[in-house]
Amino acid sequence: MRPPLAPLLGRRSRLRWVHLILGGALFMPYWLVGTVVVGVLTGEGSMFSGDLTTQFGAYAVGLPLAAITSLFPLTRPMSVAAARALCGIAGDRFTGDRLADGPARGRSAKARTAGWFTLHLGVGALISGATLALPPFAVAVMALPFSPSLQRSELTAYWGLHRPWLQWAGLPAGLLMLLALAAVAAGAGALLAREAPRLLGPSPADRLVAxxxxxxxxxxxxxxxxxxxxxxxxxxxxxxxxxxxxxxxxxxxxxxxxxxxxxxxxxxxxxxxxxxxxxxxxxxxxxxxxxxxxxxxxxxxxxxxxxxxxxxxxxxxxxxxxxxxxxxxxxxxxxxxxxxxxxxxxxxxxxxxxxxxxxxxxxxxxxxxxxxxxxxxxxxxxxxxxxxxxxxxxxxxxxxxxxxxxxxxxxxxxxxxxxxxxx
Incomplete structure (x- = not known):
């Protein structure tokens, strides 16, 4: 019998989650360049500003940069290797492998590779950010009824959690946050796995070479x-x-x-x-x-x-x-x-x-x-x-x-x- 949480926390979902975090790690250099650009344009003194506008502005600047650098020949072989190992893409019963081998050839194949690389890094950056920020917050909310120091913190007062019944409601709320994060990561991983054959699949030229x-x-x-x-x-x-x-x-x-x-x-x-x-x-x-x-x-x-x-x-x-x-x-x-x-x-x-x-x-x-x-x-x-x-x-x-x-x-x-x- 399949465990009820297997679609969210099963081995395939965990590997796809790792694949998304890998995309977020690859996006970090582009995001740093984006923060510099946004900081220059807005006059923001710190490149690590907590302002959401600055953060998402850097995100918007980093995506086109990622698309441009994806035109390098090694991008598709590395992307295909990561997708094969982590996305769980089954081979086609008639033609075998559904992903292409070697560098992209032709304008269409390079455009599809750029689309995949940008999608992987863009979605991976969002999932990685949520993975870093949400679990600590959910654990803190769940620990609120048992920690007097948390009950007296400014964060508790800011969110209006000083009432005891709201603090006890943090237990199911924190658990729901973690499940929601797992569900979003599983959905994003399934999206990438579905799009991989279309964006990283062999072109007619690749099929001819094979x-x-x-x-x-x-x-x-x-x-x-x-x-x-x-x-x-x-x-x-x-x-x-x-x-x-x-x-x-x-x-x-x-x-x-x-x-x-x-x-x-x-x-x-x-x-x-x-x-x-x-x-x-x-x-x-x-x-x-x-x-x-x-x-x-x-x-x-x-x-x-x-x-x-x-x-x-x-x-x-x-x-x-x-x-x-x-x-x-x-x-x-x-x-x-x-x-x-x-x-x-x-x-x-x-x-x-x-x-x-x-x-x-x-x-x-x-x-x-x-x-x-x-x-x-x-x-x-x-x-x-x-x-x-x-x-x-x-x-x-x-x-x-x-x-x-x-x-x-x-x-x-x-x-x-x-x-x-x-x-």
């Missing part, structure tokens, strides 16, 4: 996910295939077992290096635009790790392929070998890489298995990744059964770099 940042982060995550899928998935498939073949001929072909163990060792060592590089990027949270992926010059080691059933034919000078194309082509060949290892049932796999002046062509074929391959839950990402890699380079990718073989055909344009010559 969307671009999220898109860049997702692109990096997708790239890293493709690297992990292709390198680790291929390594596990190759190791499984080699270990299975070695187990079957363990007693009859020692030389093959030795080759299989060497291939397993080479494959795992290479994959651990790639995995460390990718995990390093994930750990650092950075992307320099170039993932540490192997290139086509590492195809020999890749084919050795895949086993004896892989036959590779290369036409053209692969060392002249641009680095970006070389990296993606290596991963495409790797995924093709992984796919064949999972579904070809140990049949021979032929891989052909042909290079001409304009494009790199990759063709991989293996006999269709007698039985349809078992569909793995969540599988099918490999060929999808091959298509994504090809499209990113402006190429094409086709995969499917053709004349009793499974065929993967990929064409990658070479771009500005041109390669030629055979070896």
């Amino acid at each position: 969307a671009e940042r999220r898109a860049a982060e997702l692109a990096v995550r997708n790239r890293l996910a493709r690297e992990l899928h292709d390198s680790v998935g291929h390594a596990l498939s190759a190791v499984t295939l080699q270990a299975s073949a070695a187990r079957r001929v363990l007693d009859t072909d020692v030389e093959f077992v030795r080759e299989a163990l060497a291939a397993i060792e080479e494959t795992t060592r290479r994959t651990v290096g790639e995995l460390d590089s990718v995990l390093g990027l994930l750990r650092d949270g950075e992307d320099d635009g170039e993932l540490p992926a192997p290139r086509l010059d590492a195809l020999d080691a890749l084919v050795r790790g895949a086993g004896r059933q892989v036959e590779l034919t290369v036409t053209g000078a692969l060392d002249r392929v641009p680095d970006a194309v070389s990296r993606e082509a290596y991963r495409i060949v790797q995924e093709g070998l992984t796919n064949a290892a999972r579904h070809a049932g140990g049949e021979r796999v032929t891989a052909r890489i042909a290079l001409d002046d304009d494009e790199l062509e990759i063709t991989m074929e293996n006999a269709l298995p007698d039985r349809a391959p078992v569909t793995r839950p969540g599988g099918g990402r490999g060929l999808r990744g091959v298509g994504e890699r090809a499209r990113l380079l402006g190429g094409t990718s086709e995969a499917g059964p053709l004349d009793e073989v499974w065929r993967l055909a990929v064409r990658l344009p070479l771009g500005p770099a041109r390669a030629g010559g055979d070896r």
Whole structure:
């Protein structure tokens, strides 16, 4: 059951009260400047005069000064941080955070920031003043029936509280003053919390920047996910295939077992290096635009790790392929070998890489298995990744059964770099 005073004195209301007092503290320098200005204009000798006209005149001068200084770039980040921590603003269920990040951009965002800063400091100054002045007065009124010294004070005579029944009425009156102060502070805090998303919320420019940042982060995550899928998935498939073949001929072909163990060792060592590089990027949270992926010059080691059933034919000078194309082509060949290892049932796999002046062509074929391959839950990402890699380079990718073989055909344009010559 919710306590009856929770709306006034609950944790959220207390934090919002602190937020208002923070606004009052921030307003103090502006108020001091305002008292100097008003003192000069009115001829008031003391800048701390108790005259209400002087006090509210300084308040009126300080508000425009606060609005002007709110145009500094750090104003919105600091205001947003304070509002998030103290105002209890829940995030939007569809778009997430309802407050903007970073300095205000554009005239509209700066005007809304100035409006929020002025509102926060203006309301906070009033609530802070009441918080400093009203509780001592309310306590004094409540203590009046029990304190002879207070009963003889000039303040009691000024307010006409010398009558005993009025002094005892100070008990409920003081309590009502404190409750009224809490209610006003809670209402002012709720007002600021309601206005914060409108005044400190993201502008269209902020939303565009945030969307671009999220898109860049997702692109990096997708790239890293493709690297992990292709390198680790291929390594596990190759190791499984080699270990299975070695187990079957363990007693009859020692030389093959030795080759299989060497291939397993080479494959795992290479994959651990790639995995460390990718995990390093994930750990650092950075992307320099170039993932540490192997290139086509590492195809020999890749084919050795895949086993004896892989036959590779290369036409053209692969060392002249641009680095970006070389990296993606290596991963495409790797995924093709992984796919064949999972579904070809140990049949021979032929891989052909042909290079001409304009494009790199990759063709991989293996006999269709007698039985349809078992569909793995969540599988099918490999060929999808091959298509994504090809499209990113402006190429094409086709995969499917053709004349009793499974065929993967990929064409990658070479771009500005041109390669030629055979070896």
